[in-house]
Amino acid sequence: MTNQEAIRKAEMTLSSLKSGGLMNPTQASAFIRMVQDTPTILKDSRVIQMDHDTQKIEKIGFGQRILRAAQEGKALADDQKAVPTTSTVNLSTKEVIAEIDITYDTLENNIEGEGLQDTIMQILAERAAVDIEELIVNGDTSSSDPFLAQINGIRKQAASHIVDAAGEELSRQIFKRGYKAVPPKYLRIPQEFRFYTSPGIEVEWKDRVADRQTSLGDAAVQGGLSSAFGVPVKGIANMQPYTIGEADVTTDVSDIILTHPKNIILGFSRNIRIEVDKDIRARKFIIVLTAKLDSKFEEEDAVAKIVKVKE
Structure with a gap:
C-alpha cells in the first residue's frame, strides 16, 4: 500500500x-x-x-443475622423478623x-x-x-x-478505615493492619480482594516474598501475583508515590488500598x-x-x- x-x-x-x-x-x-x-x-x-x-x-442487603431458632407451630415475633438495609x-x-x-x-x-x-x-x-x-x-x-x-477518585473516597504507616518500611504487619481495618463481614473470600498499590511497593513486596526461598518466592520473582494474608498485591501505574517530611528529611511513600475489585x-x-x-x-x-x-x-x-x- x-x-x-x-x-x-x-x-x-x-x-x-x-x-x-x-x-x-x-x-x-x-x-x-x-x-x-x-x-x-x-x-x-x-x-x-x-x-x-x-x-x-x-443497593439492598442484610447486615446482620436473619436466621432464628424455629419453634413448631409458632411464627416469628416482629422483633425477630429481618429487615433489609437499602441505600443508593x-x-x-x-x-x-x-x-x-x-x-x-x-x-x-x-x-x-x-x-x-x-x-x-x-x-x-x-x-x-x-x-x-x-x-x-x-x-x-x-x-x-x-x-x-x-471527580473524587478511589484514593480520596476511601476515608472510613485509614491505617497510617507514618513512613514505615513495607512489612507483613502493615498489610495485617490494613486487612484487620476492614469489617470482617466483608472479607468472606479474601482471595477475591486486592491490595492495590504503586508498582514500587508491589516490587518491594515480591522481593520480600522471594527472600523466603520457597516455590512462592520463585513465582514472585518470575512475575507471579504475590499475596499478603491470602489477598493478591497488585501494582497499578497511576498509584504514584509522594513525598512526606520537611527540609532535608523527606521520605518517598505510597498508599495501599484494600478492596474487592467489583466494589469499584x-x-x-x-x-x-x-x-x-x-x-x-x-x-x-x-x-x-x-x-x-x-x-x-x-x-x-x-x-x-x-x-x-x-x-
Missing part, C-alpha cells in the same frame, strides 16, 4: 467512524469493552454502561477528552489490510484507558489539575463522540474522543486505605 493509498483509506475509515461525531450504540459498547480490556484497574472493576448522564444504583449509589458523569495524532508515515508503515478501523479504535481505547485510570484513582475535586478536579464502579455514558481533523502541514490526522464517566465505591465501608508506606 502506497502512502497516498493509506491516507485515502484512513480518510474513508475515519469518516465512517465519526458518523456525525456520536458513536452508535454498537460502536459505543464495543469501544467500552476495549477500554475495559486494557490492562489497568478498569479491567478488574465493575463497568456500567449508562444511557443517561446520571444514574442511581440501588449516585453516578453523575463528567466529560473527559483524549486526543491522538496519527502521522501519514504511521499509516503507511503500520496499518495494512482490512484492520484499519480496529487498529484506530484500539489505539484510542488504550490511550483513553490510561487517562481514565488516572482519574478514577487520583481524582480530587480540590486538585489544581482541572482534569483530576472533576465505573459508570460510562454510551454517548461517546469521535471527531477528526487533518493537519496537512504536519502530515497527520488528529482524532479527538470525548466521553462521560463517573466512579464510586459501591460500599465504601468495605475499603481500607494504608497511607504513607515507604517506597
Whole structure:
C-alpha cells in the first residue's frame, strides 16, 4: 500500500467512524469493552454502561443475622423478623477528552489490510484507558489539575478505615493492619480482594516474598501475583508515590488500598463522540474522543486505605 493509498483509506475509515461525531450504540459498547480490556484497574472493576448522564444504583442487603431458632407451630415475633438495609449509589458523569495524532508515515508503515478501523479504535481505547485510570484513582475535586478536579477518585473516597504507616518500611504487619481495618463481614473470600498499590511497593513486596526461598518466592520473582494474608498485591501505574517530611528529611511513600475489585464502579455514558481533523502541514490526522464517566465505591465501608508506606 502506497502512502497516498493509506491516507485515502484512513480518510474513508475515519469518516465512517465519526458518523456525525456520536458513536452508535454498537460502536459505543464495543469501544467500552476495549477500554475495559486494557490492562489497568478498569479491567478488574465493575463497568456500567449508562444511557443517561446520571444514574442511581440501588443497593439492598442484610447486615446482620436473619436466621432464628424455629419453634413448631409458632411464627416469628416482629422483633425477630429481618429487615433489609437499602441505600443508593449516585453516578453523575463528567466529560473527559483524549486526543491522538496519527502521522501519514504511521499509516503507511503500520496499518495494512482490512484492520484499519480496529487498529484506530484500539489505539484510542488504550490511550483513553490510561487517562481514565488516572482519574478514577487520583481524582480530587480540590486538585489544581482541572482534569483530576472533576471527580473524587478511589484514593480520596476511601476515608472510613485509614491505617497510617507514618513512613514505615513495607512489612507483613502493615498489610495485617490494613486487612484487620476492614469489617470482617466483608472479607468472606479474601482471595477475591486486592491490595492495590504503586508498582514500587508491589516490587518491594515480591522481593520480600522471594527472600523466603520457597516455590512462592520463585513465582514472585518470575512475575507471579504475590499475596499478603491470602489477598493478591497488585501494582497499578497511576498509584504514584509522594513525598512526606520537611527540609532535608523527606521520605518517598505510597498508599495501599484494600478492596474487592467489583466494589469499584465505573459508570460510562454510551454517548461517546469521535471527531477528526487533518493537519496537512504536519502530515497527520488528529482524532479527538470525548466521553462521560463517573466512579464510586459501591460500599465504601468495605475499603481500607494504608497511607504513607515507604517506597
